Amino acid sequence: MNEEKDIFDFIEKRKIDMPDKAYFDNLAQSVIDSQKTKIIPLYKRPITWVSAVAAAVLVFFIVNFNNPGDIVTPSDEISFNDISKEELLAYVDENIDEFDIEMIAEFVPVDELNAKYEALENTMIEDEEVDPIESITLENITKEEILEYLNDEDFDFSDLEDEDSFI
Amino acid sequence: MSKPLDDKHIIDLFNRGGKHSDLAFKAIVSQFGEVLYSQIRGIAKNHEIANDVLQNVLIKVYQNLPEFKGDSALYTWMYRIARNETLNTLEKEKRRAGVDLDAPILEIKAGHSVLDSTTPEFISDTLQEAVASLPEKQALVFQLKYFEELKYSEISKRLKTSEGALKANFHHAKQKIQEFILNKLNH
Numbered sequence: 001m002n003e004e005k006d007i008f009d010f011i012e013k014r015k016i017d018m019p020d021k022a023y024f025d026n027l028a029q030s031v032i033d034s035q036k037t038k039i040i041p042l043y044k045r046p047i048t049w050v051s052a053v054a055a056a057v058l059v060f061f062i063v064n065f066n067n068p069g070d071i072v073t074p075s076d077e078i079s080f081n082d083i084s085k086e087e088l089l090a091y092v093d094e095n096i097d098e099f100d101i102e103m104i105a106e107f108v109p110v111d112e113l114n115a116k117y118e119a120l121e122n123t124m125i126e127d128e129e130v131d132p133i134e135s136i137t138l139e140n141i142t143k144e145e146i147l148e149y150l151n152d153e154d155f156d157f158s159d160l161e162d163e164d165s166f167i
Numbered sequence: 168m169s170k171p172l173d174d175k176h177i178i179d180l181f182n183r184g185g186k187h188s189d190l191a192f193k194a195i196v197s198q199f200g201e202v203l204y205s206q207i208r209g210i211a212k213n214h215e216i217a218n219d220v221l222q223n224v225l226i227k228v229y230q231n232l233p234e235f236k237g238d239s240a241l242y243t244w245m246y247r248i249a250r251n252e253t254l255n256t257l258e259k260e261k262r263r264a265g266v267d268l269d270a271p272i273l274e275i276k277a278g279h280s281v282l283d284s285t286t287p288e289f290i291s292d293t294l295q296e297a298v299a300s301l302p303e304k305q306a307l308v309f310q311l312k313y314f315e316e317l318k319y320s321e322i323s324k325r326l327k328t329s330e331g332a333l334k335a336n337f338h339h340a341k342q343k344i345q346e347f348i349l350n351k352l353n354h
Binding site for chain 1: 189192193194195197200204205208209214215218219222225228229230255269270271272273274275276277278279282285288294313314319341345349
């Protein structure tokens with residue numbers, strides 16, 4: 001039976017074309033060269049050291065000598081105590097939209113806030129020399145002032161013809 | 168020709184670094200380059216592909232040699248790298264289409280009715296497929312004994328295995344390959 005015969009007795013190897021010795025020598029050298037450029041540890045690379053030292057010196061000079069006026073020192077820092085009350089009020093007035101009630105309430109106690117509000121209100125009234133609202137009555141206003149006001153408001157007097165009760 | 172270095176000597180030399188590493192690596196390529204190339208080219212069937220694969224294999228050997236523990240012979244370790252690299256490359260690139268392929272590695276002699284009905288190309292490919300399916304040690308011994316025609320004493324030195332064990336491995340390898348080929352042809 002054919003299948004019982006050893007197959008290897010009926011097959012023959014063909015010789016593979018092998019490259020010469022120089023091929024293997026060159027291959028070994030090219031692998032060595034490629035790996036040497038890749039696996040040299042960072043700390044062993046002279047160019048890395050030179051670059052690192054140069055960069056460090058450059059940064060040192062930039063920070064310390066290049067523009068000393070721009071460097072903030074502790075003596076230049078602005079203290080909160082150096083800001084006058086007027087400057088603070090002016091800032092708040094200009095940026096009032098940036099403040100919300102919750103933020104103010106968080107930093108200023110309610111009692112103190114009420115006291116400050118009343119004091120501020122009194123100050124404003126005194127400054128503008130405006131009479132308190134309670135002191136204004138119809139008796140203090142003359143007829144001419146009323147007519148002048150109505151004229152300023154472009155009041156239509158014909159509307160009054162049917163209003164018997166008015167005046 | 169200088170005397171081949173043993174595995175331990177090569178590894179010690181490589182780990183000393185610098186020029187010693189270069190010498191050790193050149194010794195590796197000098198002692199094992201041809202066998203690795205033959206192994207790769209037998210499967211790749213093209214010099215350019217075999218060249219690319221061998222270069223990748225040697226790069227991996229260079230990079231991983233410091234971690235090589237010596238649990239197996241150096242050649243066994245490299246054979247494994249070469250086998251995986253070859254099969255992975257061929258699987259990935261699928262570039263054998265359009266490439267000039269070598270003539271089949273096997274020729275068929277008349278007299279075996281099953282083999283007479285097939286071609287050298289088919290039997291060559293099937294044999295390589297059968298070798299790839301073997302356990303690593305059997306495949307390795309088959310490669311060295313059948314294709315490289317090394318003596319058992321030489322293989323024994325390279326693989327640090329007794330000649331008796333090598334003969335058993337070779338016998339089992341041949342049996343399995345034969346069964347593989349016959350099964351393939353009968354289907």
